[in-house]
Amino acid sequence: MKLSTLPFALAWAGAALVFYLVLAILLWLLPGPMNMMMHSDMQQGDWQMGLIGLLLGGAALAALFFVWGYLVAFFYNRING
Numbered sequence: 728m729k730l731s732t733l734p735f736a737l738a739w740a741g742a743a744l745v746f747y748l749v750l751a752i753l754l755w756l757l758p759g760p761m762n763m764m765m766h767s768d769m770q771q772g773d774w775q776m777g778l779i780g781l782l783l784g785g786a787a788l789a790a791l792f793f794v795w796g797y798l799v800a801f802f803y804n805r806i807n808g
Contacts, residue, residue: 728807732800739796740789747788751781 776784 729804730800732797732804735800736793736797739799740793743792744785744789747785751776751785
């Protein structure tokens with residue numbers, strides 16, 4: 728069975744972007760419990776991620792997962808002929 732490389736890569740990028748947005752929304756809604764996941768005291772330092780940072784981070788993550796998904800499908804097709 729061959730995988731279509733472009734739809735597979737788009738699916739990976741889309742899934743990563745949805746996951747990123749869900750985590751960003753959880754961090755926005757629940758900053759205290761989310762900081763505990765980092766195993767450090769983030770309450771003393773003040774850090775914020777603005778809209779531009781959110782968009783750039785999402786675009787970078789989607790691009791990375793697009794390339795990764797494309798490579799996975801490409802090599803899967805090469806191995807399974």
